[in-house]
Amino acid sequence: MNNIPIYNDEELICTLNGALLERQGITDITRLAELYIEKNDLEKVMKASDEPKVFVDEWHDIEYDIQEAWGFERSRKHHRFWEMPKCGCPKLDNIDMWPSGVYFMSGSCVLHGKGSK
Ligand SMILES: [Zn+2]
Numbered sequence: 001m002n003n004i005p006i007y008n009d010e011e012l013i014c015t016l017n018g019a020l021l022e023r024q025g026i027t028d029i030t031r032l033a034e035l036y037i038e039k040n041d042l043e044k045v046m047k048a049s050d051e052p053k054v055f056v057d058e059w060h061d062i063e064y065d066i067q068e069a070w071g072f073e074r075s076r077k078h079h080r081f082w083e084m085p086k087c088g089c090p091k092l093d094n095i096d097m098w099p100s101g102v103y104f105m106s107g108s109c110v111l112h113g114k115g116s117k
Helices: 018-023 030-048 052-069 091-097
Strands: 004-008 011-016
Touching (some): 030 052
16 A cells, blocks of 8 residues: 555645555544544644643543554553654654653653643
8 A cells, every 4th residue: 555645734744654554454544634634733733822731631632542543552652742842852862762651851841841831
């Protein structure tokens, strides 16, 4: 299967890996496309918000739904939380650690820092 681009309005937001779709036995990508668009919309809201932290749980909920739509088990440690808009946690270190579940968070991150609200 070819890779499948997903658009939100006119904007390319991600590409579904055709080999992975095949391996997971997914022939209908409607649900996946809906979820990636939903996540993209939420991330736009987070970018524009003065209090993006209130959307963090919703972001994780969509990630869980995406995992299920792919046929994977729900696993928090696979969530690349550092890709959230405005996240100030160390990205490269966390990419290195993925998917161990042992990640670095910055105390000054507006989403994940201890003092963030
Ligand atoms: Zn963060």
